Amino acid sequence: MSQSMLEDIASPQIYTHPAELHERYARLRQSAPVSWCEHPAYRPFWALVGHKDISEVSKQNDLFLNAPRLTLVPKAIEDYLASTGRGRDGSVRTIIDMDEPDHRDYRKVTQSWFLGQGVAQFESRVQAMAKRSVSRMAELGSDCDFAVDIANWFPLYVIMGILGLPEEDAPFILRCTQAMLAASDPELQRDQQAFGTAEFEQLFAYLGTIVEKRRREPTDDLGSVIANGLVKGQAMGMLETLSYLMLTSTAGHETTSSAISGGLLALIENPAADQATRQNPSLWETGADEIVRWVSPVRHFMRTAARDCHVGGQAIKAGDSLALFYLSANRDETVFENPFEFNPARTPNRHLGFGLGGHFCLGRLLALTEIRTLMREVQSRVASIELAGDPQWTQSNFVGAIKRMPVHYKMA
């Protein structure tokens, strides 16, 4: 019984049926929070669904490594990528792929930008882009697909501005990101066999031209910080530089878009929360984090044990991999009061939507700023909003939430 539930929570298909998914997660949290999963499509792995175990693993970066298995990729695809030399170990090296000491050195290249003046300097641009997004809703009249027409674009324009990429390239970046991150959704993936490799190569070639430009003429954007980044006094290698840009230009928007669509759906489904935040917009100070807990746009990341050890009473062997299901941890009834209630005033909110430990999301401040700015802007200019059709969820056990959300609304 529990083996079939484990198979279910790893299968991309169930992510299009959130209620069923959460029912499986809840039963596993009760009966088998750390269990060995032998799934027909994936190499075996430990599935972790509880907040405590996931937190403990995430904080021990020397024992639980990010390399070599970062996400659940079907065996067939792993074999195909390895046979063409395009696996993660050869063709990409982002800071999420790295372990210590490299990870710390490379993370430092952008850390002060993300946690210091960088995001703060950008706040007025975020505000302007949020205004533009809601103006787009007004232009579209009283109906739109909020996921496709609004949420997909706002974080993308923000991150492109931050990286210094021309706005007209936004459709290209969006296509590449969706093909790479939501590779298991047949609609977003044009070539199932290739698992986004064509888009990956196109994106790398494109980012290569940006690196050259920023090295020739540095500016004050994040693209320049990365292109000219030094590690131990030396310029970063081309693989690491392109991977860095690739990570920020993809992870930085698909996640935030998912949070924004999922957040609006939460408001539509919870009129009391909508009312409360409309009356008191300062609730978004905590509400943005509640959206990330509620939606958990990154459903899992993986770690590999460096040594034999125990997690949640289970004996883990060196080399075993562990999938950390953040979406389940964020509904853990032993940590959150009424975890199935969307509560913008929730404090404390120790959700794991941004991970934990050494790899804790660098874009957290930026993402929270974007979410609360857009929510406030929508609520101040849209008098009422309702669903005009059923929302559709991305078929992915990794990143992504709602891919379609038809809405009907009245501008104020």
Ligand code: HEM
């Ligand atoms: C709601 C939006 C977002 C969510 C849910 C999210 C989630 C995550 C998660 C779960 C991790 C891995 C943490 C871990 O392993 O402990 C991560 C890492 C990361 N995120 Fe985000 N993220 C979001 C937005 C952003 C944005 C806007 C950016 C920047 C442009 C960004 C950049 C990064 C980077 C660079 C890392 C790697 C950090 C490292 O390995 O040291 N993220 N994010």
